[in-house]
Amino acid sequence: MSEPRRSVRDLLRVPAGGTGFDLGAIHPRTTPGLPRAGVVGTDPKAWARARVQEIGVELGRQQEMLFASAKVDPASGRRLLLVLQAMDAGGKDGTIRRVAGTMNPLGLQIRSFGRPTEKELSHHFLWRIRRALPTPGYVGVFNRSHYEDVLVPRVESLVPEHTWRARYDEINEFEQELADGGVTLLKVFLHISYDEQLERLRSRLDDPEKHWKYEPADVDTRARWADYQAAYAEALARCSTSGSPWFVVPANRKWYRDWAVASLLRETFAGMHLTYPAPRFDVDRERRRLLDMRPEPAEV
Amino acid sequence: MSEPRRSVRDLLRVPAGGTGFDLGAIHPRTTPGLPRAGVVGTDPKAWARARVQEIGVELGRQQEMLFASAKVDPASGRRLLLVLQAMDAGGKDGTIRRVAGTMNPLGLQIRSFGRPTEKELSHHFLWRIRRALPTPGYVGVFNRSHYEDVLVPRVESLVPEHTWRARYDEINEFEQELADGGVTLLKVFLHISYDEQLERLRSRLDDPEKHWKYEPADVDTRARWADYQAAYAEALARCSTSGSPWFVVPANRKWYRDWAVASLLRETFAGMHLTYPAPRFDVDRERRRLLDMRPEPAEV
Numbered sequence: 001m002s003e004p005r006r007s008v009r010d011l012l013r014v015p016a017g018g019t020g021f022d023l024g025a026i027h028p029r030t031t032p033g034l035p036r037a038g039v040v041g042t043d044p045k046a047w048a049r050a051r052v053q054e055i056g057v058e059l060g061r062q063q064e065m066l067f068a069s070a071k072v073d074p075a076s077g078r079r080l081l082l083v084l085q086a087m088d089a090g091g092k093d094g095t096i097r098r099v100a101g102t103m104n105p106l107g108l109q110i111r112s113f114g115r116p117t118e119k120e121l122s123h124h125f126l127w128r129i130r131r132a133l134p135t136p137g138y139v140g141v142f143n144r145s146h147y148e149d150v151l152v153p154r155v156e157s158l159v160p161e162h163t164w165r166a167r168y169d170e171i172n173e174f175e176q177e178l179a180d181g182g183v184t185l186l187k188v189f190l191h192i193s194y195d196e197q198l199e200r201l202r203s204r205l206d207d208p209e210k211h212w213k214y215e216p217a218d219v220d221t222r223a224r225w226a227d228y229q230a231a232y233a234e235a236l237a238r239c240s241t242s243g244s245p246w247f248v249v250p251a252n253r254k255w256y257r258d259w260a261v262a263s264l265l266r267e268t269f270a271g272m273h274l275t276y277p278a279p280r281f282d283v284d285r286e287r288r289r290l291l292d293m294r295p296e297p298a299e300v
Numbered sequence: 301m302s303e304p305r306r307s308v309r310d311l312l313r314v315p316a317g318g319t320g321f322d323l324g325a326i327h328p329r330t331t332p333g334l335p336r337a338g339v340v341g342t343d344p345k346a347w348a349r350a351r352v353q354e355i356g357v358e359l360g361r362q363q364e365m366l367f368a369s370a371k372v373d374p375a376s377g378r379r380l381l382l383v384l385q386a387m388d389a390g391g392k393d394g395t396i397r398r399v400a401g402t403m404n405p406l407g408l409q410i411r412s413f414g415r416p417t418e419k420e421l422s423h424h425f426l427w428r429i430r431r432a433l434p435t436p437g438y439v440g441v442f443n444r445s446h447y448e449d450v451l452v453p454r455v456e457s458l459v460p461e462h463t464w465r466a467r468y469d470e471i472n473e474f475e476q477e478l479a480d481g482g483v484t485l486l487k488v489f490l491h492i493s494y495d496e497q498l499e500r501l502r503s504r505l506d507d508p509e510k511h512w513k514y515e516p517a518d519v520d521t522r523a524r525w526a527d528y529q530a531a532y533a534e535a536l537a538r539c540s541t542s543g544s545p546w547f548v549v550p551a552n553r554k555w556y557r558d559w560a561v562a563s564l565l566r567e568t569f570a571g572m573h574l575t576y577p578a579p580r581f582d583v584d585r586e587r588r589r590l591l592d593m594r595p596e597p598a599e600v
Contacts, residue, residue, distance in 0.1 A: 068512035097404045104397045105405050106443070112406070143406070194596040205587050211579040212368035219589050225596060279511040287505050289519050296494040296525060 008033045008263040012247040014240035021237035023229060028193040028252040033260065048259040055262040056102020062269035063107045063139050065276055070137025072277035077182025080268065081133070081140040082261075085147050086190035087228060088218040089200035091251050092143050095190065098258045099265065100141050109134040112143040125149040125167065126174055136182060146171060150235045155227045168238040175244045185244045186268045188261060189236060190251035194225055308333045308563040312547040314540035321540075323533035328493040328552040333560065348555040355562040356402020362569035363407045363439055365576055370437025372577035377482025380568065381433070381440040382561075385447050386490035387528060388518040389500035391551050392443050395490065398558045399565065400441050409434040412443040425449040425467065426474055436482060446471060450535045455527045468538040475544045485544045486568045488561060489536060490551035494525055 011032040014021055034040060040047045070078055082100070084092045100108055111132040120128045126146055134140025150167050153159045175185060192200075201218060204210040221228070240246040247264055251257040311332040314321055334340060340347045370378055382400070384392045400408055411432040420428045426446055434440025450467050453459045475485060492500075501522070504514040521528070540546040547564055551557040 071512055093406055096406045100405050101401075103405075105400050105403075105408050105441075106393055106396045106410055106412075108405050108410075110406055110408075141405075198590065201590055202587070205583055205590070208579075209576045211583070212371055212577055214579070214581070214586065216581050216586055216589075219586065219593070222590075223593065276509045277512055279508075279514070281514070281516050283505055283511070286514065286516055286519065287502070289516075290498065290501055290505070290522075293519070293523065 006033065007267050008260055009245075009247065009267045012249060012260065012264070014236045014246040014248060016240050016242045016245060017237075019237070021233060021240070023191070023233035023236065023248065026191060026248050026250060028191045028196060028250045030250045031253065031256045032250065033263070034256065045253075045255040048255040052098065052258050052262045053102065055259075055266050056099075059103050059262065059265055059269065062266075062272075062274055063103050065274035066139070066269075066272070067107045067137045069274060069277050070135075072280060074136055077136045078184070078272070079134045079136050079138055079140060079182060080184045080186065080265075080272070081142065081178070082265065083142045083145045083147070083185060083187040084190065085145060085188070085232070086251065087192060087197060087225075088215075088221055089197050089204070090190045090192045091254060091257055092190060094254060095257060095261050096141055096143060099261045100139075102262070103139060107138055108141065109138045110141040110143060113145060113148060126170070129174075133178070133183065146174070147235055147239070151228060151231045154231050155224050168235070171239050172241055172244075175239070175241070179243055184268060184272055186264060187239075187244065187246045188264060189232065189246060189248050190257060191248050192251050196252045197222060197225075306333065307567050308560055309545075309547065309567045312549060312560065312564070314536045314546040314548060316540050316542045316545060318537045318540075321533060321537035323491070323529060323536065323548065326491060326548050326550060328491045328496060328550045330550045331553065331556045332550065333563070334556065345553075345555040348559040352399065352558050352562045353402065355559075355566050356399075359403050359562065359565055359569065362566075362572075362574055363403050365574035366439070366569075366572070367407045367437045369574060369577050370435075372580060374436055377436045378484070378572070379434045379436050379438055379440060379482060380484045380486065380565075380572070381442065381478070382565065383442045383445045383447070383485060383487040384490065385445060385488070385532070386551065387492060387497060387525075388515075388521055389497050389504070390490045390492045391554060391557055392490060394554060395557060395561050396441055396443060399561045400439075402562070403439060407438055408441065409438045410441040410443060413445060413448060426470070429474075433478070433483065446474070447535055447539075451528060451531045454531050455524050468535070471539050472541055472544075475539070475541070479543055484568060484572055486564060487539075487544065487546045488564060489532065489546060489548050490557060491548050492551050496552045497522060497525075 031044075034044065034048075066078060066080065070076065084095060086092050096110060100110065113128070113132075116125075116128065129142075129146045132140075132142070150164050150171070154161075154164045178185060201214065201222070204214040236246045236248065249257055249260045249264075331344075334344065334348075366378060366380065370376065384395060386392050396410060400410065413428070413432075416425075416428065429442075429446045432440075432442070450464050450471070454461075454464045478485060501514065501518060504510040536546045536548065549557055549560045549564075
């Protein structure tokens with residue numbers, strides 16, 4: 001199956017350096033990197049769903065090599081951490097279910113960050129993040145993250161501007177520290193439109209089985225849409241670094257979103273150059289020990 | 301699709317009461333509860349694999365109702381905890397991948413218990429277990445568990461007999477306490493034969509991509525096979541209670557094992573009588589708030 005010429009990482013990366021990034025110029029209904037119609041066929045949704053399953057097999061293999069490597073060499077600290085951010089109803093949960101769900105749950109560590117507790121607020125904003133980092137060898141997923149702390153407090157004026165503004169540098173230093181500790185970060189913003197959010201919130205109200213997903217506070221947040229978009233735009237620009245870039249995934253179309261996130265994961269894994277580790281035992285000797293063993297022994 | 305007449309729980313349950321249970325009488329290659337050949341067709345493996353996917357859809361729905369219920373009523377403490385025990389190469393990891401992997405990873409909490417650390421050994425044997433319990437609303441999976449503490453210390457003579465023997469009652473009391481706290485336990489022993497273990501360990505040695513799964517200590521443990529079987533038999537019998545029974549899944553055939561564990565999960569969920577919770581907000585009022593909102597607001 002032919003692949004897009006440019007990597008999905010290249011197509012969706014927010015330029016490092018903090019200037020000239022325009023989130024509003026990225027249309028949430030586009031499908032960057034999707035192969036041409038001749039490859040995708042007449043049903044791009046079906047194509048993408050099938051491709052996510054195929055990519056998932058490769059992700060599972062990479063995840064296993066990561067797990068195996070860390071088992072043999074825990075000091076390397078190697079792990080992958082997918083950070084997902086989005087407006088309400090932006091598709092974080094669905095992405096986790098459909099994309100992370102293709103991997104082995106045994107090697108996944110998923111953490112969701114809600115409104116900080118009293119205890120969390122009494123600590124530095126990165127305190128709860130550090131405690132939730134994946135164990136070496138695992139694929140972590142952050143469902144929201146430390147980026148909430150440059151979004152909500154800014155828009156809701158919970159802290160002075162100099163406080164949230166200082167957090168961009170703190171985050172960049174923190175993420176450098178993570179990289180030094182073996183953590184490969186993949187930061188993804190799922191970008192939906194204002195109209196798409198309306199449709200999704202309405203469908204939650206229309207379906208009794210989705211009522212539990214609806215929060216009246218979502219409408220209050222929606223009323224600050226433009227402020228949140230501005231806060232996101234600055235956070236993505238200020239914290240997209242060469243070592244730890246941000247990626248913006250147009251996410252109105254769920255099938256494209258899933259394909260793009262799966263592709264980003266695949267490319268990120270490929271950049272880690274993982275292999276199955278060499279055994280730390282003598283294979284032939286172990287085979288002899290095993291095969292020379294007497295028949296089923298009786299109870300001692 | 302027709303279902304077996306008796307529930308899989310009834311067929312695989314270890315009788316409560318602690319007497320008369322004979323683990324050796326359960327053959328690891330049998331397939332209790334599998335529908336008759338007319339239903340399964342000529343390829344029972346393909347049938348079982350397809351059925352696990354179908355059951356997985358239902359498990360995902362039940363899991364979502366559990367999650368939604370706990371979100372609305374966290375005080376209920378309701379959660380499901382699958383405890384998996386087996387001899388080395390018994391299939392715990394594969395079961396998690398294939399069966400738990402059909403559920404939403406966002407609602408899963410998987411914990412693996414290895415050899416206790418120095419710190420864990422300095423505490424009561426249930427200390428590390430209590431810390432690893434799933435959050436209300438989640439499906440937990442224990443990959444090994446507190447049952448290790450009536451197996452390894454007994455066979456390896458790490459503690460006096462009266463110490464490990466007292467643990468049966470401690471475990472039964474602990475599990476009653478869990479039930480009182482909203483935890484529905486599903487305890488499953490994956491039962492493989494001595495010969496099947498040989499084949500699986502040998503295949504790990506024969507495949508360089510599986511070397512990382514092999515531990516030389518597994519052969520030492522294998523040499524104590526009969527002692528471990530006896531320790532399992534007593535633990536299963538002593539700790540199979542009417543409130544929290546043990547289930548023995550014949551596990552030489554992986555496809556049967558996965559189908560049986562998926563079926564046990566389905567029946568266990570069914571016994572929890574979960575529903576989607578009623579909304580805690582006025583749906584019509586929320587719909588008006590949402591639809592009355594002005595077009596995309598400008599940045600404030």
